[in-house]
Amino acid sequence: MTSLLHRSVTTAGGLKSAPGAGATTRISETIPYKGDDAIQKMAKTMQWPMLAMGSMTVVAAFVMAVAGGISFGDFFSPSGVASDLGSGEALVQLTGAFLFLGMGLILAAITMTLVNIVRHLREAGRDVQTSLGARALQLKKPWTGTATPMLMMMGVMTEMVAFVVGIVTAVTIGGVDAASIADPSGATSGDLADIGFVRAVGTWLPGLRLTGLAMILIAIVLALTTIQKVIRFQGDRVAEIAATTSA
Numbered sequence: 001m002t003s004l005l006h007r008s009v010t011t012a013g014g015l016k017s018a019p020g021a022g023a024t025t026r027i028s029e030t031i032p033y034k035g036d037d038a039i040q041k042m043a044k045t046m047q048w049p050m051l052a053m054g055s056m057t058v059v060a061a062f063v064m065a066v067a068g069g070i071s072f073g074d075f076f077s078p079s080g081v082a083s084d085l086g087s088g089e090a091l092v093q094l095t096g097a098f099l100f101l102g103m104g105l106i107l108a109a110i111t112m113t114l115v116n117i118v119r120h121l122r123e124a125g126r127d128v129q130t131s132l133g134a135r136a137l138q139l140k141k142p143w144t145g146t147a148t149p150m151l152m153m154m155g156v157m158t159e160m161v162a163f164v165v166g167i168v169t170a171v172t173i174g175g176v177d178a179a180s181i182a183d184p185s186g187a188t189s190g191d192l193a194d195i196g197f198v199r200a201v202g203t204w205l206p207g208l209r210l211t212g213l214a215m216i217l218i219a220i221v222l223a224l225t226t227i228q229k230v231i232r233f234q235g236d237r238v239a240e241i242a243a244t245t246s247a
Contacts, residue, residue, distance in 0.1 A: 025137060027236050033126045033136035036119060039149040043115040050112060054105030061099035064091050086178035090170045093198070097166025100209040104159030107216040111152045114223035118145065118230055125234040134241045139233040144222040151219035158212030165205055173198045 036044065068091030075084035126136040173181070176194045180187030184195060 025240060027233065029140040030137045031140045033138045040115060040119050043112040047109055047112040047116060050105050051109035054102045054109060057098050057102030057105060061095050061102055064098060065095045068092050068095060082178035082182050085181055089181055090174035093166055093170035093173060097163045101159050101163040104156050104212055104216060108152055108156050111216060111219050111223055114220065114227065118226055121230045121234060128238060129241065132241045137237065139230055142226060142229050145226040148219045148222045148226065151215045155212045155215030158208065158215065162205060162209045162212060165201060169198045169201050
């Protein structure tokens, strides 16, 4: 029932009346102006916090990467000890976990910024239509607008799963005797199992991380497509009002 109420109805002369709008239009997929939905309200609230969290996470990853490099350098120095190798291996796992999570959060913030652009375009269109004496209409949310937040959230959740897995591998390799990492031939069966687990996870974890980023990037493309559709609608609507006014 709700979807039927939002559907434009064709009237005589090929005009379409947006239900309850008290106005006619030849533009398809129009509905009366309405406020933000739940996703748009979230984008309005979470854009900057998401960017801040992502930025801090990336900075933390950079610090860990530097610390890991120092540990590896110390291990291969004349005075190096096996514990430096263990620390370096654990920091490598932590760096990847924090880095990809931070990148996912930053890309999610970009997606929310694009959603906010759609919001502002819609509000600007409302103001223009009202100033011209017409009833404010808006474009019915296209499938790209519906799919954008879904893909973004799926991508962020994928990065969070990968982050947890990365923490587990860091803890696992950190609990292995450093001498066993340097020379697995002398490792105990438990240490060998832990080393094997970390190496096995390392074969598919990068793919999981990139899959999460890919989903968020696709969401960005869909958000840009939605912006294009909204701009086209606004131009057509203003042109239609101008033509109706001058007729």
